[in-house]
Amino acid sequence: MAVTDEAIEKIKGMIVSGALRPGDRLPKESELAAELGLSRNSLREAVRALSLIRILDVRQGDGTYVTSLDPQLLLEALSFVVDFHRDDTVLEFLAVRRILEPAATAMAAARISEQQLDALANQLDKLGTDPSVEELVACDLEFHRGIVQSSGNSVLCSLLDGLSGPTTRARIWRGLTQEDAVSRTLHEHRAILAALRDRDAEAARSWATVHIASVEQWLRSTL
Amino acid sequence: MAVTDEAIEKIKGMIVSGALRPGDRLPKESELAAELGLSRNSLREAVRALSLIRILDVRQGDGTYVTSLDPQLLLEALSFVVDFHRDDTVLEFLAVRRILEPAATAMAAARISEQQLDALANQLDKLGTDPSVEELVACDLEFHRGIVQSSGNSVLCSLLDGLSGPTTRARIWRGLTQEDAVSRTLHEHRAILAALRDRDAEAARSWATVHIASVEQWLRSTL
DNA sequence: CGATTCAAGACGTCCGATGTCTCAGCCACA
DNA sequence: TGTGGCTGAGACATCGGACGTCTTGAATCG
Structure with missing residues (x-):
């Protein structure tokens, strides 16, 4: 599996497992990338995908947050x-x-x-x-x-x-x-x-x- | 709007308008990026997002295709x-x-x-x-x-x-x-x-x- | 003629640099 | 003392290029 897909699954896992809760802020891109073992570019692809389906909310200059996850x-x-x-x-x-x-x-x-x-x-x-x-x-x-x-x-x-x-x-x-x-x-x-x-x-x-x-x-x- | 979001909308537009039909192959990343006026990195974020929701099918070594779009x-x-x-x-x-x-x-x-x-x-x-x-x-x-x-x-x-x-x-x-x-x-x-x-x-x-x-x-x- | 090998093409991944935006804290002014 | 603007740090946005890996098909060899 590609590292980006892995990252998507890992982030999903963190949310589903409760390690990340609605409204929580993710570590900054460079840190999260290091944590998950991939480059910042590849991580960004994962984040972008999850933000398209409203799982994550990316705010430039601020950070990346988990959405409310409301239905x-x-x-x-x-x-x-x-x-x-x-x-x-x-x-x-x-x-x-x-x-x-x-x-x-x-x-x-x-x-x-x-x-x-x-x-x-x-x-x-x-x-x-x-x-x-x-x-x-x-x-x-x-x-x-x-x-x-x-x-x-x-x-x-x-x-x-x-x-x-x-x-x-x-x-x-x-x-x-x-x-x-x-x-x-x-x-x-x-x-x-x-x-x-x-x-x-x-x-x-x-x-x-x-x-x-x-x-x-x-x-x-x-x- | 961010260039990546723009790219997502443009690709969506190409498909909805019929310029790209199910099964069609997209231009290669570097060409499409130039066509849409952004870098390959940013384009890849758009493609990745669309591929997560099964609009595009990316095949390494081959190319990127529009899926069948079946419900x-x-x-x-x-x-x-x-x-x-x-x-x-x-x-x-x-x-x-x-x-x-x-x-x-x-x-x-x-x-x-x-x-x-x-x-x-x-x-x-x-x-x-x-x-x-x-x-x-x-x-x-x-x-x-x-x-x-x-x-x-x-x-x-x-x-x-x-x-x-x-x-x-x-x-x-x-x-x-x-x-x-x-x-x-x-x-x-x-x-x-x-x-x-x-x-x-x-x-x-x-x-x-x-x-x-x-x-x-x-x-x-x-x- | 079939199997193998190889090279071209395309996506996958990474790096480092620079631009842009947000927020918080500092400071001047009233 | 309160308010407003300014400024700098932090974080995302975007870029260009380099290199790895995989698929495919054509050229080659047995």
């Missing part, structure tokens, strides 16, 4: 990876989202606060009845994120956040070509919100499923 | 990230798995082949009635992977593979020395298999839910 942070790297997928796998991503999002929405029905509900309602109202496609999609993302956050599961939340990337493009595309997509989306959002207000998990789940399935169906018929 | 490959990096999570978030990962795995199992009920079913049955038989914990864990992983693969959604499959990474699972099982856990697991596996054979998606889903929920419950009571 949110680590899964953020997921969206970077997801960006590489081509359109022919969008359907598979959407299918996964169709599983997760309704479940998250149902979970939120039991936990979402009144303030959160009001905030969501406000957000929908602010959009008006004839928004631009870009506005609608941005609002859509925000709306769903707000709900999923209320599911109380940060892993679920981050995962959905990452998966939503590629489908965003598809939704924009759809909004541009399908006439009634905008009004239908608005209607579905209000239905989801109403179900959440009623604390009706099953209704919330169903509306969320319908919401995603309609995008999926359109996409399938288009490809 | 399977890219999400493989997920397990690397998941390894960093501490025990207090295991429950959240498990909750996500509890959503995905039953859905995948239900999907498999409609698509799984007879050969696949026989293979799964064989695998369970081979384990005997009193396996070691290590054998059981390995078999458990294999069993679920086999089913999820039959769901026909490679994104879903890779995601579950990453989430139920060896570390997570191992940690759960290590403490799981409950006597009846082994036999109960075996029983549940057989029930899932029977439901699949019957093409009974709902039964398969329910058994999968029960299967995961029992682990979840045990874990919750232990932490």
Whole structure:
């Protein structure tokens, strides 16, 4: 195994074993390199790789630190990876989202606060009845994120956040070509919100499923 | 932005835009470095980072290539990230798995082949009635992977593979020395298999839910 | 014709120097 | 005495070049 890969594994080991804890500062590059038995250049490659996936946080002039290791942070790297997928796998991503999002929405029905509900309602109202496609999609993302956050599961939340990337493009595309997509989306959002207000998990789940399935169906018929 | 980060973005751009396609070979390091306007050292950091998350495949003595970019490959990096999570978030990962795995199992009920079913049955038989914990864990992983693969959604499959990474699972099982856990697991596996054979998606889903929920419950009571 | 050898090409690793940024401590000023 | 700027030490950023190791394929020899 290459020394750089070894270094990656060793640093990983130090973190997993607890020798390095979230927020801890690593020894300076030259010291750590000596400690691990490789050159500073090679060590830097390892550090850079771990920083790309948000394990390490490198601050020039200061030092290198272990990040908080929050699921949110680590899964953020997921969206970077997801960006590489081509359109022919969008359907598979959407299918996964169709599983997760309704479940998250149902979970939120039991936990979402009144303030959160009001905030969501406000957000929908602010959009008006004839928004631009870009506005609608941005609002859509925000709306769903707000709900999923209320599911109380940060892993679920981050995962959905990452998966939503590629489908965003598809939704924009759809909004541009399908006439009634905008009004239908608005209607579905209000239905989801109403179900959440009623604390009706099953209704919330169903509306969320319908919401995603309609995008999926359109996409399938288009490809 | 640092030159290395710039290089990462540029290489990403070349791939996303289609200038570099899966399997393509990159210019040699010195040339690419000159092309992107940085030193070979800095470029190598970028390449190393992209190779950690399986975007690039570096072969010493040969050259650097774009990987197939299969969802399977890219999400493989997920397990690397998941390894960093501490025990207090295991429950959240498990909750996500509890959503995905039953859905995948239900999907498999409609698509799984007879050969696949026989293979799964064989695998369970081979384990005997009193396996070691290590054998059981390995078999458990294999069993679920086999089913999820039959769901026909490679994104879903890779995601579950990453989430139920060896570390997570191992940690759960290590403490799981409950006597009846082994036999109960075996029983549940057989029930899932029977439901699949019957093409009974709902039964398969329910058994999968029960299967995961029992682990979840045990874990919750232990932490 | 096949096996072996060898050389070119490409990545792997290291070194040392210099640039740039951050932070903390010192000092002058009000 | 408090505040603000200045400055120097420390740490990361980047570079260029040298040398090692590995892969591959062509040339060579039996």
